[in-house]
Amino acid sequence: MVIVAGKGYVDPGHRQALLSSLQASVRQTRAEPGCLDYVVAADPVEPGRVNVYERWESKEHLAAHLAAMAPPAQPTPAVLSMEIAQYEISGSEPFQI
Template sequence: MIIVAGSLHVEPADRDRYLDAVAGVARTARQAGGCHDFVQAADPIDPSRINVYERWESDDDLHRFRASAGPDLETPPIREADVRKYRISGIEEP
């Protein structure tokens, strides 16, 4: 299991425009093989922050999705990004 998680920062005035521009990416990802979850969402506290969370069955599934990227999206510039990939060795109930 692969989890991609972190945050992006844009100008606060640009956040909604950024999220509107990438909304289709989430729909496409959730239909991709091996995708268990995919979301980019507005942070409820920081008006410049976008929270990123993806969960994939495998590296292959993640790479296949990334390689099939659609047309370049016109998004506002990202000022800062801190997104990491995590390898999960086990899953259990909380």
């Protein structure tokens, strides 16, 4: 399993426009083979922060997704910075609170 997670920053006034522009690609990505979860969401505390979380069955599924990505159909608000990492996971178990 592969997890891709991180954060990005945009001008707070442009964050909603960015998230709206990504809705179709989020739906499409979630339907791709090997995609277990995919979300780009507004951070509840920092007005200009956007959180990214992806979970894929394998590196191969993630690679196929990245290879098939098309450039956005319309311009998106400029991302000021991004910090995203990829994690290879060897196992998991349910988490109890």
